[in-house]
Amino acid sequence: MKRALPLALLCALALGALPLVTSSNYFVGIGVSALIFTVAAAALNLVYGFTGLLSFAQLGFWGIGGYTTALTVVTFGGNFWMGLVYAAVLNGVVALVVGFPILRTNRHAFVISTLTFALLVALVARDWVELTRGPLGIPNLPPPRAFGVVFDSTHKFYWIAWAFSVAMIAFLYALCSSRIGRTLVAIKQNEPLVRAQGISPMPYKLAAFAIGAAITGAAGGVFTFYLRIIDTSFLDFYYMQTFLIIVIIGGAGSFWGVIASGIALSALPEALRFSADFRMIIYGVILVAAMYLMPSGVAGWLRERQIARVRKALQ
Amino acid sequence: MSTVLQVSDLRKAYSGVHALDGVSFTVDAGSITGLIGPNGSGKSTTIDCISGFQKLDSGKVVLAGNDITGRISHLIARAGMMRTFQTVRVYEKLSLRDNLAIAAQQFDAATWMDEFFRTKRYRVAVEASEKRARQLVDLIGLQKYYDIETGILSYGQKKLVALAAALMPHPKIVVLDEPVAGVNPTRIREIEVALQQLNQAGETFLIVEHNVEFITTLCHKVIVLDQGLKLAEGTAAEIHADSRVLEAYLGTTPEIAEEEMRASA
Numbered sequence: 001m002k003r004a005l006p007l008a009l010l011c012a013l014a015l016g017a018l019p020l021v022t023s024s025n026y027f028v029g030i031g032v033s034a035l036i037f038t039v040a041a042a043a044l045n046l047v048y049g050f051t052g053l054l055s056f057a058q059l060g061f062w063g064i065g066g067y068t069t070a071l072t073v074v075t076f077g078g079n080f081w082m083g084l085v086y087a088a089v090l091n092g093v094v095a096l097v098v099g100f101p102i103l104r105t106n107r108h109a110f111v112i113s114t115l116t117f118a119l120l121v122a123l124v125a126r127d128w129v130e131l132t133r134g135p136l137g138i139p140n141l142p143p144p145r146a147f148g149v150v151f152d153s154t155h156k157f158y159w160i161a162w163a164f165s166v167a168m169i170a171f172l173y174a175l176c177s178s179r180i181g182r183t184l185v186a187i188k189q190n191e192p193l194v195r196a197q198g199i200s201p202m203p204y205k206l207a208a209f210a211i212g213a214a215i216t217g218a219a220g221g222v223f224t225f226y227l228r229i230i231d232t233s234f235l236d237f238y239y240m241q242t243f244l245i246i247v248i249i250g251g252a253g254s255f256w257g258v259i260a261s262g263i264a265l266s267a268l269p270e271a272l273r274f275s276a277d278f279r280m281i282i283y284g285v286i287l288v289a290a291m292y293l294m295p296s297g298v299a300g301w302l303r304e305r306q307i308a309r310v311r312k313a314l315q
Numbered sequence: 316m317s318t319v320l321q322v323s324d325l326r327k328a329y330s331g332v333h334a335l336d337g338v339s340f341t342v343d344a345g346s347i348t349g350l351i352g353p354n355g356s357g358k359s360t361t362i363d364c365i366s367g368f369q370k371l372d373s374g375k376v377v378l379a380g381n382d383i384t385g386r387i388s389h390l391i392a393r394a395g396m397m398r399t400f401q402t403v404r405v406y407e408k409l410s411l412r413d414n415l416a417i418a419a420q421q422f423d424a425a426t427w428m429d430e431f432f433r434t435k436r437y438r439v440a441v442e443a444s445e446k447r448a449r450q451l452v453d454l455i456g457l458q459k460y461y462d463i464e465t466g467i468l469s470y471g472q473k474k475l476v477a478l479a480a481a482l483m484p485h486p487k488i489v490v491l492d493e494p495v496a497g498v499n500p501t502r503i504r505e506i507e508v509a510l511q512q513l514n515q516a517g518e519t520f521l522i523v524e525h526n527v528e529f530i531t532t533l534c535h536k537v538i539v540l541d542q543g544l545k546l547a548e549g550t551a552a553e554i555h556a557d558s559r560v561l562e563a564y565l566g567t568t569p570e571i572a573e574e575e576m577r578a579s580a
Contacts, residue, residue, distance in 0.1 A: 178430055179420055179427065180427055182409070182416075183417065185408070185409060186406050186417050189406045189407060189408055190405070190406055190407075193400070193406070194389075195388040196366070196389075196392055196397065196398050196399075196404075196481075197389075197392055197417060197418045198390075198484070199421045200387075307466075307467060310467070314459070
C-alpha cells in the first residue's frame, strides 16, 4: 500500500492538470464525475472492502448529502462550503443513529436494513414536497464562490472536485493504512479472534460506517453543485451500482485498486461512445468478463499471483 | 505458588441440559494445567464461559484477584486472559507480522493520536511489540514466513501462529482450546517443546485437549470433567491411577482401559 504512494501523488498531479490540457467541457466533465465517484467508491471500500459491511445505505447518504448541500444554499441561506460541512456532519450523525442498532444484526439483516434505508431516503425525497420540492427538484443552484472566484464553468468546477477528492482520498489513505485500518481488516476476517484479543469490534464498525457516510454525503454535495440541480433521480440506484462496481472490479479491500478502478471505470462508458447503441452492453460484457477472470478484483488477482510466487519460492 | 485463575461453582445449562453442573478449579501461576474429559463433558463450555464467549448461569471466575465473572470477551482479554480456538483462528489475509501486532495493540498505551503524530509513546509501543513478535516467531520457528500472509501456512503452523498471538501481550494466563487436535505428530512434538520453553519462561497455561498423552507429558495438574462435573483432579500419575477417570473417559473397566491407554501412548 505504501509503495504506491509516490505513483499516486504523481497521478493526482497529472489529473489536476486536466483542465489545462483540454478545452473540451466534455472531457473535463467526465473528469469531475470520475473524481467524485472515486471518492464515493473509496468510502464504500472503507465500509465494505475493509470492514466487510456490505452497505447499500451509501446511496441514501449520497442523497442526503446532495439535498443537504442544496437546501443549505437555497432554503437556509448558507453557502456551498457550509452545505458540504452540514452534509458530512448530518450524515455522520444519521449513520451513528442508524448504525447503532443495525450493526448488531447479522450480515444479511444488515444488508437488507441498509437497502431499506436507501429506499426510505428516496421516498422522503419524493414525498416531503415542502422541503425537497419532490419530483420537480431544485434547479438553478448557484455556482460556488470562494475568494472572489465564481466556479461557474465546468473547467473551474473541476478544481473543486479535484481538491475535494485529493483531500478525501488522502484522509482515507491515512485512516486505512493506520492501525485502525488494520483492525478493520482483522474484524472483517475474524471477529471472534479480534474480541479474544481485547478489541471491541463495535466502535470500529460504527466509526467506519459513520466516516464512510460523511464522506459519501460530502461527495453527493459536490456532485449536486456540478449538476447544478437536484431531484429524486439523484437517488437512482444507478449511483449505488456504479460505486459498487468500482469497488468490486478494483478489488474490495485494496485501497489503490479501488482508486484506480474508479478513475478507469468512470471513463470507460464514455470511451465506448464510438458505438452509441451498444456501449452499455459492451460495458456489461467487460464487467462480467472481469468478474469471471478476476473474482476478487484486479488488485485481488495481482495479489493472488504474488502469493503463488511466494509459495513457489518457499517450496 | 499463587493462584492466577480461580473458578468456583460454574453452572451452565443449554435449554435444560446441564452442560456444567458446578465446576470448580484453580490454576497456579507459572503452571500448566490440563482439562480433559470425554466428548460432551463440558470442557469447551468451561473455557467459553470463563473467557466470556458464553454467558454462564452462575458461578464465579476470578483472574489474578479481579472478579471477571460475566464480563464480555474483549474485557476479559484486557484483564489478562488470552485464548485460542478449537478450529484455528488467524487473520488469513494478513502477514504473520500483522497477526502478531494486532494481538498486542490493545494492550499498549499508544492511541490513534500517538500514531498520527508518531509520538515517542507510539514508537516505543511498536518497538516493544516488534521485539516480542520476533522472539515468539523464533520460538515457533516460522521466521521465513514473517512477512507472508498466514493463509498459506499449514493447519499445524496456523495453530502455532494462534499460540504466538495469544502470548503477544504478556497475558496472565493463556487458555488453549485443543492446541494439537488435527495436527500431525511431528508438529505436536514441536508444540510440546514450545509450550515447555514458554512455561519455563514463566507463562501460565490452561489447556483443553483430547490427546491424553500430550496432556500427561506437559501438565503439572490435570482436571478431569465428566457430564458437567469435576470427576478428578491431580497430577498426571494420580489421574492415570484413578479408576473412575478411566471408566468415564473410556467407558470400560479399568483393566481394559489401562491397556487401551497404554496402546494409544
